[in-house]
Amino acid sequence: MIQVDNLTKKYGQHLALDSVNFTVGEGEILGFLGPNGAGKSTTMNILTGYISATDGHALINGIDILEQPEEAKKMIGYLPESPPLYGDMTVDEYLDFVSDIKRVTGTDRKKNRERIMDLVRIGDVRGRLIKNLSKGYKQRVGLAQALIGNPKVLIMDEPTVGLDPKQIIEIRNLIKDLGKDHTVILSSHILPEVSAVCERVIIINKGRIVASDTPENLSRGLGDSSKLNLRIAGEENLILKAIQEIDGINNLESLGVREPGTIDLIVEADPDVDIRRPLFHAMSKASCPILMMKSLDMTLEDIFLQVTTQEEEVR
Amino acid sequence: MVAIIKKEFLTYFKSMTGYVFMASLLFFVGLFFVTNNLLILNPQYSGVLSSSTFVFLLIVPVLTMRLMAEETRQKTDQLLLTSPVSLGRIVMGKYLGAVSVFLITLAITFIYPLILSTMGTIFWGEIIGGYIGFFLLGSALIAVGLFVSSLTDNQVIAAVATFTVLLVLWLMDAIIGSLPADQTSGLIFALILVAAIAFVFYSATRNLFVSGGVLLIGILAVAAGFIIKPSLYNGFIGRVFGWLALHSHYQDFAMGIFSLTPIVYYITFSTVFLYLTVRMLEKKRWS
Incomplete structure (x- = not known):
């Protein structure tokens, strides 16, 4: 659906995007992840035809955004970083204007608009001036704008910024639903969001793609050990000694006493060894009850930090 | 394009801008009508319009300062530029939106010659010719203002710069006189x-x-x-700069001469500035 070849963008001497390649399949939800200034917005602005790439191509459904901009733009709904709203229009007027410039015609034009307003829940503010709306409503009006005309491709730059937690969940669910019959690209620097919504994640840093996979594969592939966080009641020396006797333990770290009469530990083992059962039996034998056992898988945060800092070290 | 014309037109009347523009133009044309025609019982109406041309200096910047600058500042240009509408149509839509406000104001002033006609014989050809000239001159200046507005994202800077450019254009005849020939x-x-x-x-x-x-x-x-x-x-320098002397081309209309040359001139002048605006937007995408 979307194909990007060797996309490069220079701002003067500054290289904002460096030969970026990726494809997005139909109905896929792709997440762009990266620190501020990594090139997420630049990529999106090029894909939507707002700015032009210095080099490379961006194809939307096989149509080059530079060569046939009007054809390509018809298929895209774009929610930029700051929603492009006209403050002195009412929500109704605004969406009417957007329908006009997106050339939504015919009888279902009004129906389409009503459906979108229901979807993002802005029906109750339809008659109000956009400048008087709260940030959350503005963001949702911006989202409605992107949905007008039912475009095949939805590109959203940080769609949940400025929303409260309840709205964030609503919008995430909405994006998931939209992903069923739209191709969605969204960017974020909020990692749980990306892992909650996206089927595939592209991590980009300093204008380059540093990782691209499903959130699950990313967290599995990059972890080089499995960690457990434990809280065990009993005497420290006894516990440490018992644990060290278990096979496959690489590292043992005591976190000290958090609860009287117990100690907190972090146990590291080889990734392919499950030490939870041997651990239980060992503790049971030593009659030290395990009060808490929590797996410390690599979160997307860790991966993100690792990938973006590794990049730095390589250079 | 129609959508953009409509949007621009309506936006003028959601803020003070449209009203300020209309009020100023109506006030000055009305003032000159009273002093040139009513008070001295003079049937020559075209003088009213040619006296009013200086008002453009003040009100065209009011009309055009917002057009592109505000879109850039509010980042609403992202909506326009990512819609399936060509740059040419966007610029043309904005231009015609501003011109339509001007045209409607001008239509209102048509009451004055109608008032005159109730009191005696007047030369309709001359008056209509004068109106066409006044309209074309104003439209050409609006095109200049639109271009200046595309250079900045600050309305105030756009207004001041437009005023300066219009002032230079207005004084062009005097400037040419002092250039070496x-x-x-x-x-x-x-x-x-x-x-x-x-x-x-x-x-x-x-x-x-x-x-x-x-x-x-x-x-x-x-x-x-x-x-x-x-x-x-x-006199080569003078001839080149003479091309920019918008107001001197208005003389024909003011004297009641209706010729094609100034009409073509004004339309060409507007087209050049609209084209420059499109180029400017194009350039922003590449930088």
């Missing part, structure tokens, strides 16, 4: 012009070869012109 300075000016064109070529294409060729051909053409007909360069 001899052959040598004409020749030098022609060469400077050629160099400037070559430079524009270079900055647009970054191709040293093509722009060098343009420079060479230009110099040869200027030299050939000088050898074949040196008198070509008499």
